[in-house]
Amino acid sequence: MAEGLVLLAVEERPEDGSAAAGQLAHIAEAIRESGLRVRWVVSATDAEAVLRTEAGVAAAVVAWDLPAATGDGPGGAAVLRGIGRRFHNLPVFLVMAGEGLRELPLWVSQSVVGYVWPLEDTPAFIAGRIATAARTYRDNLLPPFFKALRRFDDAHEYSWHTPAHSGGVAFLKSPVGRAFHDYFGERLLRSDLSISV
Structure with a gap:
């Protein structure tokens, strides 16, 4: 079975040149080196399109502040809801920056398996957590x-x-x-x- 796909839905683009974008690019590369594919999208609209069309998603890394398709709250919320509708128990990691964790609605903590602070851990460690969760998810899918x-x-x-x-x-x-x-x-x-x- 193919190892699966990790959806990386963040506002930053790999070529942005910011510290966060660079660190996310290193994380994506480490995920690829572990044998998983990575699909990098920069909007909630694109993330939702991937979720509708790609049944091989094995994990998702989602930024809460992802640009939304509509003005109804953060794009990350729409992506988390889309994941919940399409995938049962998909491991989702929420990308955080600073102190934003306290401002999240309670339902978010029930929708994710962990949080990622790209500038506070090494790319190898973060990618290892994501890859392990993705493989566990894939292993538990099969009857x-x-x-x-x-x-x-x-x-x-x-x-x-x-x-x-x-x-x-x-x-x-x-x-x-x-x-x-x-x-x-x-x-x-x-x-x-x-x-x-």
Whole structure:
């Protein structure tokens, strides 16, 4: 399974040159180095579009003061509500600056798993927290049978007792078989297990 996507919804752009933008860019790079993809957006409208169209979101990092689509409060509030409507238990980290934590509505603390102060922790530490939360979320998404099937496939075990016979390598011996193998893929053929497993 692909590792997933981290939505980074902040007002700063990577090229802004500010200390906060630079630190957020380092955090995004550290998240990418951990194997996750990062989608950086700078408005609530863009964040909501990503949430509507990308089912692979594994975590979100949202700034409360994100520009809003309408004048109805901070954009971060709209993004948090959108996350709550689309994703169950998605780990959300709220980007904070200064003393703004005391001014947040109570429901916000119930919607997030943590807070990020970009200028007060190292990018590696912040990215590690986000990556761990994203992986935990992804691991807990799968139902039991599919999770066991994924573990089996990830272990690269031989299974000579099923129709796929070792990932369908026998299909690779003829042009038609190769076309069949290319169409369905090795993953499908290796995970074609019988009830004898």
